Amino acid sequence: MELGALDRDRGNAIVAAADEVLAGLTGRYSDQFPVDIFQAGAGTSSNMNINEVLANRGLELMGRSRGDYDFLSPNDHVNMAQSTNDTFPTASCIAVIFAADRLLDVLSSLSNAFQEKEREFSRVSKSGRTHLMDAVPVTLGDEFGAYAAALSRASHRIQERRNDLLELPLGGTATGTGANTNPGYRELAILKLSELCNLPLRKADNSFETLQSRAQLSAFSGALKEVAIELIRIANDLRLLNAGPTTGISEIGLPSVQPGSSMMPGKYNPVMAECLDMIGFQIIGNDTAVTLAAQAGQLELNVMTPVITSNILESIDLLTSYLPIFQKRCVEGIQAHEERCKAYLEFNPILATFLTPKIGYLKAAEIANESLDRRLPVKDIAIVKGILSKEEADKLLKTEKLLKKN
Numbered sequence: 001m002e003l004g005a006l007d008r009d010r011g012n013a014i015v016a017a018a019d020e021v022l023a024g025l026t027g028r029y030s031d032q033f034p035v036d037i038f039q040a041g042a043g044t045s046s047n048m049n050i051n052e053v054l055a056n057r058g059l060e061l062m063g064r065s066r067g068d069y070d071f072l073s074p075n076d077h078v079n080m081a082q083s084t085n086d087t088f089p090t091a092s093c094i095a096v097i098f099a100a101d102r103l104l105d106v107l108s109s110l111s112n113a114f115q116e117k118e119r120e121f122s123r124v125s126k127s128g129r130t131h132l133m134d135a136v137p138v139t140l141g142d143e144f145g146a147y148a149a150a151l152s153r154a155s156h157r158i159q160e161r162r163n164d165l166l167e168l169p170l171g172g173t174a175t176g177t178g179a180n181t182n183p184g185y186r187e188l189a190i191l192k193l194s195e196l197c198n199l200p201l202r203k204a205d206n207s208f209e210t211l212q213s214r215a216q217l218s219a220f221s222g223a224l225k226e227v228a229i230e231l232i233r234i235a236n237d238l239r240l241l242n243a244g245p246t247t248g249i250s251e252i253g254l255p256s257v258q259p260g261s262s263m264m265p266g267k268y269n270p271v272m273a274e275c276l277d278m279i280g281f282q283i284i285g286n287d288t289a290v291t292l293a294a295q296a297g298q299l300e301l302n303v304m305t306p307v308i309t310s311n312i313l314e315s316i317d318l319l320t321s322y323l324p325i326f327q328k329r330c331v332e333g334i335q336a337h338e339e340r341c342k343a344y345l346e347f348n349p350i351l352a353t354f355l356t357p358k359i360g361y362l363k364a365a366e367i368a369n370e371s372l373d374r375r376l377p378v379k380d381i382a383i384v385k386g387i388l389s390k391e392e393a394d395k396l397l398k399t400e401k402l403l404k405k406n
């Protein structure tokens with residue numbers, strides 16, 4: 001309208017219809033969009049679906065009958081200066097940006113919850129484990145602080161990939177040339193969209209590339225996969241540390257949220273972490289579909305955008321709906337089993353590592369082996385064998401030394 005390509009009567013009717021449809025998407029207009037995600041490539045079916053709904057409602061608003069397309073056409077008027085090929089990926093990028101912003105809030109809150117646990121458990125010393133075998137000590141707080149840091153790093157990647165989506169193909173029409181647009185259309189359309197969305201959107205540096213390639217969306221999906229990998233890893237650590245109560249590591253207790261077994265009474269399983277694992281697997285699966293779809297671009301266009309967008313939005317939805325529950329019903333209620341941590345640490349043969357500066361690796365290894373065989377602490381063996389005086393052993397094995405951080 002502003003560029004004089006569309007008369008104001010028709011233009012205003014389309015705008016009014018669009019506002020109505022937007023407001024009634026989950027109500028009055030919810031049955032007007034029957035097209036499935038698995039549809040024609042590019043999203044042409046969805047694009048024509050909205051074009052037809054807007055044309056028909058616009059016609060009604062102008063006192064005309066539905067279907068009077070000679071007067072207001074879904075293709076000539078509603079889709080004026082547009083192609084599915086530039087509008088659909090534009091809409092996809094914006095949908096993902098808004099969803100990403102909700103996800104970033106949720107991730108930051110979960111990371112803070114782990115940080116809170118880092119503070120709470122900062123004085124709980126315990127055996128480290130590498131290769132799942134006893135190793136030099138850490139604090140339980142160190143472990144939880146690392147989970148917070150991992151989530152914060154993964155969120156940072158989401159933020160970066162989200163910002164890449166601000167560059168839009170809009171105005172490129174079918175192949176990137178901008179065929180059938182008036183001069184100035186691309187800039188103006190992106191400006192209007194920026195104002196409506198309150199986002200610093202910008203036109204593509206190379207509009208051919210943004211039609212051919214879905215690299216930005218697949219990179220975003222990759223960042224979601226990174227979040228999923230970290231969440232799965234953390235969930236599995238929590239399951240391992242909670243394992244027991246009598247035959248596992250049991251250094252922490254996860255809150256009991258439901259009877260774990262239909263058959264075995266009194267059994268509580270790490271159900272919240274198990275659920276998080278399954279969500280993580282689904283996200284990795286979604287990313288695999290996105291990867292396949294992204295590599296399927298051919299010549300001027302990647303036509304696989306519907307499945308790319310729907311998979312990314314599903315992954316974000318899974319995370320934004322579940323992570324707050326996981327935070328509240330699992331992370332915030334985690335208890336440290338301090339006595340268990342202490343007991344494991346006291347008999348950890350690998351504490352002999354701290355004697356090596358004084359007695360060397362081989363002698364320390366003998367002490368470690370003997371500690372294991374005789375089920376006595378390393379310190380006691382070193383003293384009994386006369387290798388170290390009590391004072392020397394106390395000095396080498398004092399807590400601050402064991403937990404030294406650079």
Ligand SMILES: O=C(O)C[C@H](O)C(=O)O
Nearest residue numbers: 042044082083084085174
């Ligand atoms: O629907 C369109 O605007 C274009 C379609 O995706 C095509 O390139 O054939």
